[in-house]
Amino acid sequence: MLDIKWIRDNPDKLDKALETRGAPAMAMDLIKLDERRRDHLKVLQDLQNRRNEASKEIGKAKGSGDAARADALIEEVGSIKAEIQDGEETERRIDAELEDALARIPNVPLDDVPIGADEADNVEVRKVGEPPRFDFAAKEHFDLGEALGMMEFEQAAKISGARFTILKGQLARLERALGQFMLDLHTGEHGYQETVVPLLVRDEALFGTGQLPKFAEDLFHTSEGRWLIPTAEVTLTNLVRETTLDAADLPIRVTALTPCFRSEAGAAGRDQRGMLRQHQFYKVELVSVTDEDGSIAELDRMTACAEEVLKRLGLAYRVVALCTGDMGFGARKTFDIEVWLPGQGMYREISSCSVCGDFQARRMNARYKVAGEKAQRFVHTLNGSGVALGRALIAVMENYQNADGSITVPEALRPYMGGIETIAVA
Missing domain, CATH: 1.10.287.40 (Serine-tRNA synthetase, tRNA binding domain)
Structure with a gap:
């Protein structure tokens, strides 16, 4: 606000x-x-x-x-x-x-944010890694998963409707491995504190991070008046709501692996096949709370933490600065990380890291005090995907596919897979 x-x-x-x-x-x-x-x-x-x-x-x-x-x-x-x-x-x-x-007013972009109307006006900042070259026609994740017998869409639709997926066997384990790998990386090397948070929240929490009142149609609401979180950003950021922190205790960095629930109300007709755009998915979220002087540097740090996930997995990606017309409601500046998907032959978003300034803090009444100063200041908040598990699974499947339809497990994930090196039909 x-x-x-x-x-x-x-x-x-x-x-x-x-x-x-x-x-x-x-x-x-x-x-x-x-x-x-x-x-x-x-x-x-x-x-x-x-x-x-x-x-x-x-x-x-x-x-x-x-x-x-x-x-x-x-x-x-x-x-x-x-x-x-x-x-x-x-x-x-x-x-x-x-x-x-x-x-209902969006945040004011920083001066160095590219001006533009939509994703066509976003600006590439850097590319990292080389997309793999195959001597066969690369398949998309849904063709690979269904052929392995470990990814089901029809049965999921019978149970829950469109935009849900059932994973089985080693693909289910691979998604779990991705989550554990990311948590260990962010907590062990990047200084984030692992946090287990509620998945159901009150109106005030979603107001605090900016999803309410303007974006209610994008959310799932329960009959008891609570909302399913669209991202752990909501609960992690609200950990500091209605509090006054000491400047010496900043920055605060927290992370969580949670299911996320989104109605995808504005996504009709996009990515209808497969699990790229789901009503329910898992994501490792990163949230930082800083003083007003440290937030811009923290955005670069957070983005680098998310990038490191893809580097360890050996995935080619690019970082894009979002233009003013494509940024989220509460963001002042956003970097998207887009991973290369051979099956689609294009880069697709896998992480989005944003600095919000004091926009969310004013909505949450989250402040900090500096020693020797009477006046309190609003904290600055940042959030980012570190990263989305479903999209990481897609990227691993498509980038590590083999001609026979099997999938090589990246070395970084093998300790979490019990030493399994290849996922193939049993």
Whole structure:
């Protein structure tokens, strides 16, 4: 959430930022709503001042024996009290209206973010590794998995509908191995603390990270009023909600391996076959909480941590800086990591690392204090995939496929596979 004071001081900057995101100008509407709130607060303050003055005058009138004057003042105080009560209700409505309007505005991109409308305007930062060359026609993951008898889509659809997958045998173990490998890497070498978090959350948690109120259709909601998390970013970031941290304790780095649940409401017609775009998938999430000076460097660090997963797996990838029109709602800057998929003959996203500044912290009321300073500051938050297990599984299957349809297990995963070197039909 943006600071209304900053908006009042920088209306042109906000509207320009919204324009780069393909959103309409909103600064003046927000300022007018804030002026309405301020004017109403002035009226309430004047009423409260008059009530206090009248209350004092009642005592004087009674003391001088002027009963009529005292009665009139008592009636006035009662009338003012009713006006204040009505005014306070109006204040709550205006506050809610302003908060809702602010909650729907995306974050302001950093100055070095490429300006563009969609993914076609993203900018490649670097390529790492060489895509494999086969002397046979590369297959996509679903053809490989089904031929192995370890990946089922039809039975999953009978049970749960479209965009679900059943993994069996060594492919199921391979996905589990990927998750354990990533957790060990991030906790053992990258300094993240492994965390087990709830998968069901309240409205406030999703508001804090920016999924609510604007993106409710992308989420799964339970009949008891809770939501299934679309990413562990939600619970990991909310670990600091409504807290005040010491600057000396920052940065905080946490990670979790969880299922994620997404309705994919905006993805109709895309990647309908296979397990590239699922309603349920596993992901290792990385979250950092920093002070306001350290967040940009932390983005580079986090991205490097996610890249290391692909380097250890021997997968070719590229890093892309997202343009203003393709960035997520809460991000100020985002790097996507795209892995090479031989079956598709193209790079596809496998990780997205973003810095949000104090955007989420304002929604969560998460602050920190610097020794010797009276004023508290909002923390800065970052999140990234470290990485998505389903897409990593796809990448390993397609990059390590053999002519006979078997899959070679990358060396980094063999300790987690009980020494199995090749996945093949039994």
